Amino acid sequence: MSWRQRIAEEARQSYPHECCGILLGKNAPDGKFEVTEIRALPNRIQGEGRGTHFEADPLFLYQVEREIEGSGLEIVGFYHSHPDYEAVPSREDAKNMVPGLVYVIVSVTREGVTDIRSYRRYKKN
Numbered sequence: 108m109s110w111r112q113r114i115a116e117e118a119r120q121s122y123p124h125e126c127c128g129i130l131l132g133k134n135a136p137d138g139k140f141e142v143t144e145i146r147a148l149p150n151r152i153q154g155e156g157r158g159t160h161f162e163a164d165p166l167f168l169y170q171v172e173r174e175i176e177g178s179g180l181e182i183v184g185f186y187h188s189h190p191d192y193e194a195v196p197s198r199e200d201a202k203n204m205v206p207g208l209v210y211v212i213v214s215v216t217r218e219g220v221t222d223i224r225s226y227r228r229y230k231k232n
């Protein structure tokens with residue numbers, strides 16, 4: 108299963124809640140990237156706001172950073188799902204995008220995954 112398929116599967120299983128995770132792999136100097144592993148991030152938000160909001164646990168992120176230290180892997184970016192919403196960044200998503208990192212957004216409905224798109228913001232020169 109490719110990493111895109113695995114993310115799609117996770118988005119489907121999390122529905123109607125959002126899923127979120129880290130893309131691990133390598134950034135190439137030409138702007139291309141390679142994803143070799145994905146890590147699901149637990150959503151800190153429990154209960155009602157869970158379908159529409161996601162808050163990653165910073166401690167978990169820190170642990171993953173420690174774990175890949177010296178392994179040659181790096182954090183390429185992040186993925187998350189939009190249950191019943193199109194695969195475009197929300198205003199909040201756009202605001203939180205770190206230049207250079209890849210952001211994959213999965214649109215998912217009751218019927219399954221309808222769209223997967225990648226975004227990356229470049230530094231302004």
Ligand SMILES: [Zn+2]
Nearest residue numbers: 187196197200
């Ligand atoms: Zn979003």
